[in-house]
Amino acid sequence: MSKTDRRSMEVQSQIEEHTNISTQYLNPSPIHGLWALTNRDLRKWYTNPFQLFMSLIQPIIWLGLFGKALDFGAIFSSSAPQLSGAIVSSVFGTGSYFSFLAAGMLTFVILFTAMFSGMSIVWDRRFGFLNKVLTTPVARGSIVMAKVLSSVGRSLVQAVIVLMIAVLLGMDTSKMTLLGVAGTFAAMFLMAIGLSSLFVMLALRSTDWQTQMAIMNLLNLPLLFASNALFPSKFMPEWLQYIVKVNPVSYATDAARQLLLGSAGMASLSYDFSFLLGFAILFSLIGIVMSWKYLTK
Amino acid sequence: MISDAYSADHGYDSNIIEVKGLSKHFGKLKAVDGITFQVKEGEIFGFLGPNGAGKTTTINMLTTLLPPTSGEARVCGFDIRKEANEVRKRIGVVPQEYTADEDLTGMQNIMLCGELYGIKKSEIERRARELLELVDLADAADRKVSSYSGGMRRRLELAAGLVNSPRLLFLDEPTLGLDVQTRTAVWEYIRELKEEYNMTLFVTTHYLEEADSLCDRIAIIDHGKIVKIGSPSELKSGLGGDVIQLTLDDSSDLTEAISRISLVKEVKKSDSSYRIKAERGEEAAPLIIELIRSRGMHVKTIALTKPTLDEVYLEYTGRAFRDDEEPSKVWAQRMTMRRARA
Numbered sequence: 077m078s079k080t081d082r083r084s085m086e087v088q089s090q091i092e093e094h095t096n097i098s099t100q101y102l103n104p105s106p107i108h109g110l111w112a113l114t115n116r117d118l119r120k121w122y123t124n125p126f127q128l129f130m131s132l133i134q135p136i137i138w139l140g141l142f143g144k145a146l147d148f149g150a151i152f153s154s155s156a157p158q159l160s161g162a163i164v165s166s167v168f169g170t171g172s173y174f175s176f177l178a179a180g181m182l183t184f185v186i187l188f189t190a191m192f193s194g195m196s197i198v199w200d201r202r203f204g205f206l207n208k209v210l211t212t213p214v215a216r217g218s219i220v221m222a223k224v225l226s227s228v229g230r231s232l233v234q235a236v237i238v239l240m241i242a243v244l245l246g247m248d249t250s251k252m253t254l255l256g257v258a259g260t261f262a263a264m265f266l267m268a269i270g271l272s273s274l275f276v277m278l279a280l281r282s283t284d285w286q287t288q289m290a291i292m293n294l295l296n297l298p299l300l301f302a303s304n305a306l307f308p309s310k311f312m313p314e315w316l317q318y319i320v321k322v323n324p325v326s327y328a329t330d331a332a333r334q335l336l337l338g339s340a341g342m343a344s345l346s347y348d349f350s351f352l353l354g355f356a357i358l359f360s361l362i363g364i365v366m367s368w369k370y371l372t373k
Numbered sequence: 374m375i376s377d378a379y380s381a382d383h384g385y386d387s388n389i390i391e392v393k394g395l396s397k398h399f400g401k402l403k404a405v406d407g408i409t410f411q412v413k414e415g416e417i418f419g420f421l422g423p424n425g426a427g428k429t430t431t432i433n434m435l436t437t438l439l440p441p442t443s444g445e446a447r448v449c450g451f452d453i454r455k456e457a458n459e460v461r462k463r464i465g466v467v468p469q470e471y472t473a474d475e476d477l478t479g480m481q482n483i484m485l486c487g488e489l490y491g492i493k494k495s496e497i498e499r500r501a502r503e504l505l506e507l508v509d510l511a512d513a514a515d516r517k518v519s520s521y522s523g524g525m526r527r528r529l530e531l532a533a534g535l536v537n538s539p540r541l542l543f544l545d546e547p548t549l550g551l552d553v554q555t556r557t558a559v560w561e562y563i564r565e566l567k568e569e570y571n572m573t574l575f576v577t578t579h580y581l582e583e584a585d586s587l588c589d590r591i592a593i594i595d596h597g598k599i600v601k602i603g604s605p606s607e608l609k610s611g612l613g614g615d616v617i618q619l620t621l622d623d624s625s626d627l628t629e630a631i632s633r634i635s636l637v638k639e640v641k642k643s644d645s646s647y648r649i650k651a652e653r654g655e656e657a658a659p660l661i662i663e664l665i666r667s668r669g670m671h672v673k674t675i676a677l678t679k680p681t682l683d684e685v686y687l688e689y690t691g692r693a694f695r696d697d698e699e700p701s702k703v704w705a706q707r708m709t710m711r712r713a714r715a
Contacts, residue, residue: 104491112488120476208472208533211436212489213461373438 109214113222117196118229131230135185135238139178140245148173167308169339171248176339178242179260179332180305183325185238186231186264187299190271191292193227194279198288207373216371217364220276224360227272228265235264251338259335259345266352267328271299273359280370304342305329324355389414389541389573390435395444396597397430404430406597407444412575412590414540417567419588420577421686427597428577429469432545435575436466449541462490465539465572467530469546475519479510479529482518483536490537504532507569508562524555531562535570542566544576548583556580560587581682591682593689600689609680612688613638615654620646620674621665630668634660654679 121127149172153160161171168176197220200206209219239257243249275292282288300306302316303325309317320326321342331348333339341348390412397405405427412418420428433439435448437457445452451459473482480501487497505514508528513521521529527547534542547563548556560583567574578584584591585605592602601608621627624645631640631649636657639650651657654677662672 108491109489112485116474116477116485120474124476203475204468204470204472205474207438207468207470208466208486209489210438211461211464211466211468212486212537213458213491214489372440373433 104213106215107218109212110218110222110225113209113214113219114225114229117222117226121226121230131189131234132237134188135181135234136241138184139181139238139241143174143177143181143242143245146173146177167311169308169333170337172246174242174246175248175337176308176333177306178239178247179336180303180329181238181242182235182260182264182332183267183303183305183328184300185234186268186328187271187296187325189231189234190227190268191275191296193223193272194275194277194282194292195285195288196227197223197276197279198282198285201283202285210371210373216367219371220273220280220363220367221360223276224269224272224363227276228268231268231272232261232264235261248337252336256335260332263328263331263335263349263352266349266356267324269356270324270352270359273356273363277359277363277366280366299323299325303329309342324352327351327355387413390418390446390448390575392435392446393444395431395434395446396442397427397434397439398442403597405434405441408594408597408599410592410599410602412573414573415571416589417574417576417587419584419591420575420594421579421581421584421591421682422577422594423579423690426594428594429545430597431594432466432543432575432577436464436543437461462537463540465534465537465542467534467542467544467547469549471526471530473518473526473529473533476517478515478517479505479521479532480514482529483532486533486536492537500536504535507535507566508532523551524558527551527555527559528562531559531566535566538570539572541573541575544574546577546579548578548580556583563587581686585682593686595690601685605682608682608685610652612680612684613650614652615650615657615680616678617649617651617654617658617661618646618674618676618678619649619661619665619672621670622673623670625670627665627668627670630664631661634664636660 121131148168149160149164152163156163164173165171170176197206200209206219210216239247239260275295278291279288302319303309303323304320305325309320309326312320326342327348330342331345331352334341334345334348343351388411390410392408392410394407394409395405396403396407408427408431420431422428430439434441435446435453437453437460440454445454447453448460449463451463453460473479474485477485483501483504484497487500488494492500502511502514505511508531510525510528510532513525518526518529531547534544544563548559551559563574563576564587566572576584576588588605590602590604591608592599593608594600601611603611622645626642627647628640628642631637631647634651634657636653637649637651641648649657649661658675658677662675665672
């Protein structure tokens with residue numbers, strides 16, 4: 077292409093641009109850019125085979141090692157063989173500790189993925205990408221919600237894998253229905269929104285990934301242990317039970333056990349879902365409102 | 374005219390940036406301390422100063438990244454605090470650091486930017502190709518950014534800053550850390566882009582020769598305050614003009630006679646050489662030579678020096694431009710800023 081050709085093409089496009097100016101400043105929808113940003117984060121995950129592999133292998137290892145090593149049922153069957161079945165089902169609400177734990181492992185994997193949603197905003201800040209995004213007219217709330225949604229997407233995919241592996245490794249499927257599985261993932265979805273919002277919100281001002289790691293570790297294990305995910309809360313000391321009862325991880329796990337295993341729940345299903353819905357709405361709103369003030373350079 | 378309609382529509386006449394008493398304090402540190410200036414539509418406005426003078430903080434405020442502590446500013450006719458989103462729609466920003474996502478290709482980066490501006494999907498791809506063509510990255514469009522060289526990344530940043538066809542482009546140290554050849558190339562792109570899109574450019578730099586040759590007007594900022602503002606030639610002539618140095622083959626005193634030439638402002642003699650300050654040195658020099666010949670003497674050597682921005686800078690800040698401040702001081706200041714932000 078000759079230089080003059082290129083010139084004339086450019087002049088042409090310049091004219092087009094000027095005629096476009098009026099349409100370009102039309103207000104785009106308030107959530108424009110939300111999907112683009114979410115997709116950017118998801119793409120980083122699914123186009124990086126190693127990351128994808130690692131995030132899938134981790135729950136499998138946990139489930140396999142943790143679930144099979146801590147076979148509480150075996151304690152009873154070795155000491156009181158004739159009573160063990162009854163004891164196990166009264167303690168865990170299902171036929172084996174493994175099935176009990178599998179439901180808890182679903183929430184566990186979501187908690188772990190949500191934890192890293194904050195980390196990703198810290199990296200974006202450090203690598204300058206966030207600064208670029210902040211100069212565009214994209215809603216600050218969309219920047220936060222994109223992090224939340226990409227984390228939710230990732231964690232739900234991992235939860236699906238965990239459930240499949242759990243079934244393969246011997247989780248009780250006798251009471252599993254399609255509706256129950258769908259309901260379980262609805263509960264997981266709500267918990268993931270709330271938890272991811274929480275971790276993103278804590279990372280809004282941070283440029284320091286070490287601080288972020290410390291915060292993650294500080295919150296992560298208490299959220300896990302002060303819940304019914306690994307052990308039934310009714311055997312915990314009373315003060316701990318109060319914490320369990322305000323911990324969203326407990327309600328997501330409780331809903332999953334009722335829907336997948338038909339266990340008697342800690343609370344009614346409708347209470348579980350109301351709690352999780354409230355948690356998700358409250359924390360995503362706080363996250364959005366905080367982004368207006370704190371998501372600056 | 375489209376541009377007239379545009380200006381009228383958006384409530385500003387010729388000043389695309391209006392800044393009044395703008396300040397930003399980080400704790401006790403006054404990073405920007407009550408600056409006031411205007412930028413006219415269509416000009417290249419240079420913001421010049423040493424590290425830590427407040428250049429980037431000013432850009433961050435004008436591009437709505439940082440809320441000011443006090444004062445006000447209107448960019449493209451909109452208040453940077455109350456109408457931040459309207460400002461964002463109309464400006465392009467090329468920050469100091471690389472901001473592209475390394476895991477994505479050049480093309481994907483530009484497309485993502487386009488989506489963040491809410492440009493229609495059908496439009497974005499055409500526009501991204503066009504921009505990458507413009508900055509000569511068409512061949513590398515589908516490569517991951519992590520494989521780009523420094524110069525390529527700079528050009529990609531430029532393209533990303535142009536996605537929304539801004540009327541005003543902010544460039545923060547666009548050539549920082551680039552070698553001389555790449556710097557020249559980047560400036561060529563910038564100049565070309567400005568002509569192509571008829572944009573206003575707001576550039577910060579600490580390369581004096583760049584500011585001198587490119588900017589229509591320059592503001593010198595130091596310790597958060599604007600110490601001088603004007604066109605490069607205004608700033609330089611403010612120094613008292615050009616310097617002519619002469620050596621004669623005779624030591625008789627001509628000071629008196631030379632000072633009578635109208636362009637000459639100041640004459641200093643030592644032995645048989647003279648140091649003469651004059652306006653329009655290239656016109657004054659022949660007059661001086663003629664005078665000397667008419668007295669039957671001869672000029673052995675002559676040199677004409679035009680003042681550089683280096684000298685302007687020295688004059689107004691009392692520091693040589695190239696002497697970086699004591700590093701420890703700059704460092705302490707940066708740390709204060711970081712702490713105040715956290």
